[in-house]
Amino acid sequence: PALARAESRSPCDGQTPVSCFIPTRDSLLWSGVRTSGMGVGCHRELLLLLLVVGMPASLAGSQPQQQRKWPVPYRRFDYRPKTDPYCQARYTFCPTGCPIPAMKDEDVIEVYRLQAPVWEFKYGDLLGHLNIMHDAVGFKSSLTGKNYTMEWYELFQLGNCTFPHLRPDMDAPFWCNQGAACFYEGIDDVHWKENGTLVLVTTISGTMFNQMAKWVQYDNETGIYYETWTVRASPDKHAVVWFESYECSKFILRTYQKLADLGAVFNKIQTNYTSITLFTGEPIYLGNETSIFGPLGNKTVAAAIRDFYYPFKSHQSIEEFFLNVLKIVDQVVLNHQFYLFYNLDYWLLPIKFPYIKITYEEIPLPNEDNTWVGL
Ligand SMILES: *[C@@H]1O[C@H](CO)[C@@H](O)[C@H](O)[C@H]1NC(C)=O
Numbered sequence: 362p363a364l365a366r367a368e369s370r371s372p373c374d375g376q377t378p379v380s381c382f383i384p385t386r387d388s389l390l391w392s393g394v395r396t397s398g399m400g401v402g403c404h405r406e407l408l409l410l411l412l413v414v415g416m417p418a419s420l421a422g423s424q425p426q427q428q429r430k431w432p433v434p435y436r437r438f439d440y441r442p443k444t445d446p447y448c449q450a451r452y453t454f455c456p457t458g459c460p461i462p463a464m465k466d467e468d469v470i471e472v473y474r475l476q477a478p479v480w481e482f483k484y485g486d487l488l489g490h491l492n493i494m495h496d497a498v499g500f501k502s503s504l505t506g507k508n509y510t511m512e513w514y515e516l517f518q519l520g521n522c523t524f525p526h527l528r529p530d531m532d533a534p535f536w537c538n539q540g541a542a543c544f545y546e547g548i549d550d551v552h553w554k555e556n557g558t559l560v561l562v563t564t565i566s567g568t569m570f571n572q573m574a575k576w577v578q579y580d581n582e583t584g585i586y587y588e589t590w591t592v593r594a595s596p597d598k599h600a601v602v603w604f605e606s607y608e609c610s611k612f613i614l615r616t617y618q619k620l621a622d623l624g625a626v627f628n629k630i631q632t633n634y635t636s637i638t639l640f641t642g643e644p645i646y647l648g649n650e651t652s653i654f655g656p657l658g659n660k661t662v663a664a665a666i667r668d669f670y671y672p673f674k675s676h677q678s679i680e681e682f683f684l685n686v687l688k689i690v691d692q693v694v695l696n697h698q699f700y701l702f703y704n705l706d707y708w709l710l711p712i713k714f715p716y717i718k719i720t721y722e723e724i725p726l727p728n729e730d731n732t733w734v735g736l
Pocket residue numbers: 421422423659660661662
């Protein structure tokens with residue numbers, strides 16, 4: 362959500378490195394949600410309060426499945442397709458973006474973890490206050506003194522990446538769900554520091570930065586679709602993960618890992634990230650758009666998917682997004698079913714207790730001894 366950037370553009374090589382962030386209530390970039398002002402157990406209540414009855418999931422027409430590899434690998438593509446003109450961004454994606462500059466090999470570059478709440482959602486006492494955290498990474502060149510911000514987010518905002526459009530002229534739900542990397546000059550210290558984090562995580566050479574830049578280009582061209590949900594068998598730490606999300610914090614985690622692979626050594630600090638997780642029995646593969654909604658598709662399955670997404674049609678603002686999440690909760694709790702769209706395929710999830718959870722948990726920086734306890 363949103364960071365709506367001021368329209369005053371600053372070219373990356375220009376002399377005015379200021380890019381201005383104005384978080385707005387209904388522009389929406391997601392990276393995370395964390396509770397504030399309430400004790401740790403409070404997100405649990407969010408869902409428990411909505412629970413009605415626990416009944417075993419009924420698997421509609423379960424057929425023998427081929428052996429699967431879990432989690433289902435996130436699909437990479439050869440190139441990024443043009444977005445469909447139907448998808449119109451309310452806020453321009455990456456308005457002050459620029460190509461990643463080449464650094465001198467001998468430069469020394471500081472790398473910062475950036476995290477900030479972009480929106481605070483209040484839904485009576487039920488949800489408490491949820492701060493949506495957005496993750497980014499900052500770089501500062503010692504040779505030029507210039508600094509930069511890099512992030513990955515939705516082209517058409519979170520609602521569009523999570524719920525499709527049901528268009529009267531089309532059978533298949535229509536998705537505006539691309540996400541991409543954005544690199545621009547400047548770090549807005551106040552924005553990140555005030556209610557979030559701006560902390561040095563490592564220092565790298567110009568050579569490493571340039572290698573990272575090549576990887577970013579590859580990653581940005583091949584990892585195209587935003588995936589909101591993490592899907593697991595249970596809250597247990599060792600439970601099977603069926604699907605990993607693919608959103609802004611995952612890009613930051615991949616970037617840190619890439620830097621570690623290139624030799625960066627990270628400071629010891631605690632780094633938490635938010636996820637929205639669904640809990641389910643083994644997912645059932647349904648097919649892709651063509652096989653389900655095409656002429657040979659199973660009309661019952663096609664109608665069930667449209668019905669599932671019908672209540673989530675309007676998702677302009679972050680408020681509406683979360684209201685839709687609540688509707689999803691209602692629906693999954695009552696019916697024990699969720700139709701997931703992942704890698705352009707549809708899956709039926711036999712949802713089970715505790716259904717859905719929003720967490721803000723640690724994922725350590727690379728190279729760290731995981732038994733280390735933060736201070
Ligand atoms: C369509 O799918 C439903 C639910 O999986 C199943 O019960 C039904 O037999 C299928 N129909 C056809 C014609 O394959």
